[in-house]
Amino acid sequence: MTVFHFFNCAILTFGPHAVYYSATPLSEYDTLGTSVKAALVYLGTALVKLVCLATFLKVSETDNFDPYQELLKALIGFIDVAGLYFALTQLTHRNISQNHKFQAVGLGWAFADSVLHRLAPLWVGARGLEFTWDYLLQGLEANANLVLSISLAALGSLMWLRKNKPKTLIPIIYACAGIVATMPSITSYLRRGLGWQFPKVVGFELFTSLVMAFISWQLFSACQRPSA
Amino acid sequence: MAHRKARERDMLDSVYSMLALVFILVACVELCDAATVVDVYRLIQYDISGVPFGSRLASLNHHAGSLHFSPGADLSRTVVMIPVRELNISFVTEYVSRKHPLGGMLFLLPEIFRLENGGGGKDVREKEVVKNVLLELEKLLVHAKLPYPVYFAFENDEIDAVLDDVKKNDATGQPATATTGGYKLVIPIAEPKKVASPTITNIQGWLQGLKADGDANQLPTIAIVASYDTFGAAPALSVGSDSNGSGVVALLEVARLFSLLYSNPKTRGRYNILFGLTSGGPYNYNGTHKWLRSFDQRLRESIDYAICLNSVGSWNNELWIHVSKPPENAYIKQIFEGFTNVAEELGFKVGLKHKKINISNPRVAWEHEQFSRLRVTAATLSELSAAPELLESTGGLLDSRHFVDETSFIRSVQLVAESLARHIYGYQGKNIQIFADNSSLAVNPSYIRSWLDLLSQTPRVAPFISKNDPFIMALKKELADHTDEVIMQHEVLDGMFTFYDSTKASLNIYQVASVTFDLLLLLVLGSYLIVLFSFLVITTRGLDDLISLFRRPPSRKVKTA
Numbered sequence: 001m002t003v004f005h006f007f008n009c010a011i012l013t014f015g016p017h018a019v020y021y022s023a024t025p026l027s028e029y030d031t032l033g034t035s036v037k038a039a040l041v042y043l044g045t046a047l048v049k050l051v052c053l054a055t056f057l058k059v060s061e062t063d064n065f066d067p068y069q070e071l072l073k074a075l076i077g078f079i080d081v082a083g084l085y086f087a088l089t090q091l092t093h094r095n096i097s098q099n100h101k102f103q104a105v106g107l108g109w110a111f112a113d114s115v116l117h118r119l120a121p122l123w124v125g126a127r128g129l130e131f132t133w134d135y136l137l138q139g140l141e142a143n144a145n146l147v148l149s150i151s152l153a154a155l156g157s158l159m160w161l162r163k164n165k166p167k168t169l170i171p172i173i174y175a176c177a178g179i180v181a182t183m184p185s186i187t188s189y190l191r192r193g194l195g196w197q198f199p200k201v202v203g204f205e206l207f208t209s210l211v212m213a214f215i216s217w218q219l220f221s222a223c224q225r226p227s228a
Numbered sequence: 229m230a231h232r233k234a235r236e237r238d239m240l241d242s243v244y245s246m247l248a249l250v251f252i253l254v255a256c257v258e259l260c261d262a263a264t265v266v267d268v269y270r271l272i273q274y275d276i277s278g279v280p281f282g283s284r285l286a287s288l289n290h291h292a293g294s295l296h297f298s299p300g301a302d303l304s305r306t307v308v309m310i311p312v313r314e315l316n317i318s319f320v321t322e323y324v325s326r327k328h329p330l331g332g333m334l335f336l337l338p339e340i341f342r343l344e345n346g347g348g349g350k351d352v353r354e355k356e357v358v359k360n361v362l363l364e365l366e367k368l369l370v371h372a373k374l375p376y377p378v379y380f381a382f383e384n385d386e387i388d389a390v391l392d393d394v395k396k397n398d399a400t401g402q403p404a405t406a407t408t409g410g411y412k413l414v415i416p417i418a419e420p421k422k423v424a425s426p427t428i429t430n431i432q433g434w435l436q437g438l439k440a441d442g443d444a445n446q447l448p449t450i451a452i453v454a455s456y457d458t459f460g461a462a463p464a465l466s467v468g469s470d471s472n473g474s475g476v477v478a479l480l481e482v483a484r485l486f487s488l489l490y491s492n493p494k495t496r497g498r499y500n501i502l503f504g505l506t507s508g509g510p511y512n513y514n515g516t517h518k519w520l521r522s523f524d525q526r527l528r529e530s531i532d533y534a535i536c537l538n539s540v541g542s543w544n545n546e547l548w549i550h551v552s553k554p555p556e557n558a559y560i561k562q563i564f565e566g567f568t569n570v571a572e573e574l575g576f577k578v579g580l581k582h583k584k585i586n587i588s589n590p591r592v593a594w595e596h597e598q599f600s601r602l603r604v605t606a607a608t609l610s611e612l613s614a615a616p617e618l619l620e621s622t623g624g625l626l627d628s629r630h631f632v633d634e635t636s637f638i639r640s641v642q643l644v645a646e647s648l649a650r651h652i653y654g655y656q657g658k659n660i661q662i663f664a665d666n667s668s669l670a671v672n673p674s675y676i677r678s679w680l681d682l683l684s685q686t687p688r689v690a691p692f693i694s695k696n697d698p699f700i701m702a703l704k705k706e707l708a709d710h711t712d713e714v715i716m717q718h719e720v721l722d723g724m725f726t727f728y729d730s731t732k733a734s735l736n737i738y739q740v741a742s743v744t745f746d747l748l749l750l751l752v753l754g755s756y757l758i759v760l761f762s763f764l765v766i767t768t769r770g771l772d773d774l775i776s777l778f779r780r781p782p783s784r785k786v787k788t789a
Binding site: 005 | 263412414738739740741743746749750753756757760761762764765768769
């Protein structure tokens with residue numbers, strides 16, 4: 001309701017990205033280019049996913065959980081992972097340490113995701129007279145998404161960029177990466193299959209994103225010890 | 229070179245058109261984002277000789293309030309939502325008479341009154357409760373001048389939920405304003421404009437009687453007249469099933485029966501029958517007046533008598549015949565006797581009421597008075613025992629389909645048809661039933677029912693019906709089916725009454741949050757971002773970096789020193 005509310009929701013949705021960039025050493029090392037390139041890769045990935053979804057998915061009338069459709073969506077979701085791989089490994093980055101590279105890529109990835117999925121509904125909906133909590137919840141979801149993207153990028157960099165990893169941790173890394181990559185399917189199952197309300201789903205997303213961030217931080221520091 | 233420029237121009241054009249489309253989409257989506265959209269019907273707005281009555285405004289943009297507000301609260305920017313079921317008429321009377329400033333009124337009618345709900349036995353009891361309240365309310369609103377918008381709406385689940393919420397908010401003692409949130413009612417509609425030259429349409433049908441060879445004189449005529457238009461507090465809801473839908477349907481049924489008789493020359497009577505469906509009834513029978521003036525002298529003199537029908541659909545055991553000529557008059561006696569005889573046979577009473585006409589008084593209470601002023605014998609058959617006041621008993625909010633009782637209505641139709649037939653064929657006093665039940669000339673209940681249903685779903689306030697309204701065309705066609713010759717007369721309603729348009733609108737109900745909520749949210753988000761910023765700086769660069777952010781200017785001074 002009104003432009004004030006739109007402004008509030010916008011700073012909730014996009015503020016953390018800007019704050020993350022300026023607060024961490026990313027700004028000192030001027031990694032903006034990396035973030036922008038990652039955002040562009042996300043755009044390309046989204047386009048490919050759209051084409052695949054349109055080709056392979058049936059339009060369902062009802063809103064309940066169809067396991068085959070969801071499986072298909074999850075498989076197509078792995079294109080995300082491929083895109084992230086491309087962004088982390090194939091793009092030529094300047095001499096940035098691995099530590100900052102995954103953060104920059106994750107940030108650019110999450111920012112592009114927020115803009116693409118949340119800016120249009122915000123612009124159209126939040127400026128009207130009617131007040132709903134939806135847009136604030138969407139902003140919180142964007143925050144959870146930021147944390148998840150960065151942890152996925154961290155796990156991705158561990159998987160593909162670090163050569164010497166302790167043997168015991170490798171399956172854990174792959175398992176965590178798998179969980180984070182299938183987060184969209186899990187949330188859609190919660191919303192449709194179990195019928196959770198939107199606030200509950202957002203709470204779950206925030207909680208899991210913090211947990212996964214903590215786990216990937218531990219894994220990252222654990223893998224860093226041998227080389228350090 | 230030219231090709232490239234043309235292509236560029238094409239690209240630019242397509243880009244501009246895409247941008248325009250996007251802007252249009254954005255604008256469109258903005259308009260329809262209300263939680264609830266409800267159809268509402270405005271209180272009538274009219275002037276009598278320049279004196280304004282009714283609700284003078286149409287557009288609405290205020291907060292919603294209920295009747296549970298704290299006394300002394302300022303309601304000039306609040307729309308009071310009043311469910312008619314819980315209405316205390318004294319509140320409305322007080323507000324109207326003391327001219328308290330108010331943002332608007334929204335009356336919620338029970339769902340039973342919806343036009344589409346044709347019948348429902350169990351809900352009739354519910355109607356009785358609201359009946360008296362509605363009658364008083366309508367009378368009060370129609371004769372008052374209200375400088376704020378007044379609307380009627382039907383209750384449904386969404387509006388009930390909104391009302392409950394508003395009541396809860398009001399109970400806490402905080403009136404809804406911009407800073408405390410609540411619900412906002414918006415009706416985006418233009419200022420109401422005068423209806424220029426409101427037309428009234430009279431429809432007449434003529435059944436020719438049997439002229440014997442060598443009969444040079446004109447046959448005598450009997451006229452049956454009913455006015456078909458209505459007037460009520462909410463013109464979009466004024467269907468007037470009894471006043472005067474019953475009169476119209478009775479006229480049509482009598483026309484059907486007599487057309488059956490007159491189609492065969494052996495049973496054609498020696499009277500012409502003139503059927504008249506007039507408009508302008510609530511406004512001192514203006515249409516009847518203009519219709520009669522359009523007759524030529526010979527026709528007027530050939531009218532033996534005229535029977536006007538006014539509300540014959542919901543009576544118990546007595547009908548009234550109202551006359552303006554003294555009851556001792558021979559013609560009146562003859563008519564009254566004819567009716568009484570038939571009524572006795574049918575098992576009810578008919579009474580006679582005499583009301584003298586005052587030529588200097590412009591008020592015409594009954595339709596027969598317009599005939600009497602031109603010295604034509606006439607009488608009105610009605611269930612009302614007393615003459616209604618101006619704009620009273622003209623088909624208001626209460627007068628819907630349930631109001632008409634079919635059994636008594638069929639008896640009225642039988643009364644009129646039988647009495648007329650006995651007069652035409654000369655069977656006065658004889659016990660012969662021309663339109664007996666179970667004969668081919670019996671009164672047809674399904675015909676009556678279908679026409680009553682149609683009338684109960686058609687609001688018929690004359691200034692808002694155009695010349696070519698489908699309803700008028702339907703009446704014309706029906707009369708043409710039963711009579712030989714149908715003539716339509718279009719006139720302009722007398723200058724004394726002026727009407728304003730905008731009778732129907734869409735109400736948008738928005739749930740709004742208060743300004744304090746927005747400011748609070750801004751504070752919370754600001755602090756969240758600051759906390760996030762500090763947290764990230766501390767974890768990635770260390771606490772010293774955070775402190776150094778605030779201590780930069782002094783350190784520079786230290787350096788230069």
